[in-house]
Amino acid sequence: MAILSKQEAKQILEKVMSFSTADSLEASLSGSGRGNIRYARNTVTTSGYNDDVSLGVTANFGKKSASSTINEFDDESLRKVVKRAEELAKLAPENPEFMEPLGPQDYKESKTFYKSTADITPEYRAELAKKSIEPAKAKDVTAAGYLEDTSGFSSIMNSKGLFAYSQESELEFTVTMRTNDGTGSGWVTRDFNDVNQFNGEEASAVALEKSIMSRNAKAIEPGKYTVILEPAASVQLLGNMLFNMGARQADEGRSFLSKQGGGTKLGEKLVDERVNIYSDPFNERVPANAWNGDGLPRERTSWIENGVVKNMSYSRYWADKKGVKPVPGPANGIMVGGDASTEDLIKSTKRGILVTRLWYIRTVDPQTLLYTGLTRDGTFYIENGKIKHPIKNMRFNESPIIMLNNLEELGQQQRINGSLIPVMKIRDFTFTSLSDAV
Numbered sequence: 001m002a003i004l005s006k007q008e009a010k011q012i013l014e015k016v017m018s019f020s021t022a023d024s025l026e027a028s029l030s031g032s033g034r035g036n037i038r039y040a041r042n043t044v045t046t047s048g049y050n051d052d053v054s055l056g057v058t059a060n061f062g063k064k065s066a067s068s069t070i071n072e073f074d075d076e077s078l079r080k081v082v083k084r085a086e087e088l089a090k091l092a093p094e095n096p097e098f099m100e101p102l103g104p105q106d107y108k109e110s111k112t113f114y115k116s117t118a119d120i121t122p123e124y125r126a127e128l129a130k131k132s133i134e135p136a137k138a139k140d141v142t143a144a145g146y147l148e149d150t151s152g153f154s155s156i157m158n159s160k161g162l163f164a165y166s167q168e169s170e171l172e173f174t175v176t177m178r179t180n181d182g183t184g185s186g187w188v189t190r191d192f193n194d195v196n197q198f199n200g201e202e203a204s205a206v207a208l209e210k211s212i213m214s215r216n217a218k219a220i221e222p223g224k225y226t227v228i229l230e231p232a233a234s235v236q237l238l239g240n241m242l243f244n245m246g247a248r249q250a251d252e253g254r255s256f257l258s259k260q261g262g263g264t265k266l267g268e269k270l271v272d273e274r275v276n277i278y279s280d281p282f283n284e285r286v287p288a289n290a291w292n293g294d295g296l297p298r299e300r301t302s303w304i305e306n307g308v309v310k311n312m313s314y315s316r317y318w319a320d321k322k323g324v325k326p327v328p329g330p331a332n333g334i335m336v337g338g339d340a341s342t343e344d345l346i347k348s349t350k351r352g353i354l355v356t357r358l359w360y361i362r363t364v365d366p367q368t369l370l371y372t373g374l375t376r377d378g379t380f381y382i383e384n385g386k387i388k389h390p391i392k393n394m395r396f397n398e399s400p401i402i403m404l405n406n407l408e409e410l411g412q413q414q415r416i417n418g419s420l421i422p423v424m425k426i427r428d429f430t431f432t433s434l435s436d437a438v
Contacts, residue, residue: 006165027157029156032150097317104160176377186206228345228352256366264312275335288331353391355375393436394435
């Protein structure tokens with residue numbers, strides 16, 4: 001039952017609507033099937049599959065609202081979940097920011113579902129683990145990895161006539177390779193909607209090579225360095241910027257887009273003019289749902305164009321308050337890159353550091369987007385266009401705004417965490433201390 005057809009979902013939701021006596025009713029029905037395999041110390045430790053379908057109902061009486069959920073779909077259960085939401089709504093305080101449910105909307109179709117991914121078998125998962133573990137054993141390295149594949153559907157309906165439905169599929173893979181002498185570590189992540197685009201052997205080989213290359217790392221002095229950031233090293237910093245471009249936070253002075261004394265930085269140059277970032281649910285490489293949780297249609301939206309803040313996201317409430325059109329937040333992030341490979345960027349670097357990934361990232365100052373965190377799983381010193389030796393991990397203090405103003409060169413894009421991020425060369429990236437962790 002994990003994937004209901006559009007018609008099946010619609011029939012259930014229409015029945016839910018028919019049981020309501022509230023001023024308005026909103027319902028979401030979704031389901032998914034998830035398969036996984038996990039391995040550690042070169043041995044498969046767990047594997048499994050689970051599926052679930054869930055219905056959530058929100059009843060509204062005036063500005064009072066309450067929700068209830070259930071995973072049973074006979075008539076009696078559907079009546080029960082609607083009645084429970086209505087009983088709670090009558091007891092709830094009024095929400096001063098309540099917005100009436102949307103009426104019918106037009107949605108374009110985004111290709112987010114691939115049957116190839118939905119058809120992944122336990123044998124496929126086991127073979128993937130085997131092809132990751134065996135090369136590691138042969139090189140005196142220990143592998144620990146996790147693959148999860150998901151396929152499912154999402155649907156929403158309300159009593160004002162809105163209905164939306166989509167199907168989704170995705171696989172996510174990560175693996176860490178550690179040398180058995182304890183001095184080297186490599187890591188890789190991959191995610192796709194279509195399993196046919198995924199090469200598990202290639203991904204594991206990247207992590208394996210980095211683990212061997214990173215043995216016996218040397219310490220260097222912290223300071224400001226030119227860095228080459230692989231997409232896994234920059235994606236969270238960039239995401240923390242992109243997914244915090246809300247108009248309300250900026251208008252209320254709580255955002256990096258707020259101006260001193262009032263107003264926002266909309267229309268102002270924020271970063272290097274080569275920076276262009278947009279979201280597009282219909283991009284074939286990183287497709288996303290064509291509607292948000294409110295049912296607002298998503299479109300391709302430019303957020304930063306030639307370094308200038310082009311748009312901010314507006315919730316329906318804040319848009320109404322400001323007299324503008326609501327702008328849904330992004331479901332993915334796409335940063336325009338260049339043609340250079342990581343190897344090309346290394347060759348053009350006289351002295352610098354190659355960073356595989358950053359982790360344990362924490363906020364220092366939300367209004368300047370200053371963050372701190374650590375390098376991990378493959379950090380290398382570059383000299384005269386070549387990787388000279390691995391270096392010990394370091395703590396950084398950096399803001400994506402400063403980072404994108406210190407841009408040297410953009411390289412090729414890579415899909416990571418459902419977004420497209422280029423490899424980047426950045427000058428004056430700030431490292432503050434050493435870390436002995438491998």
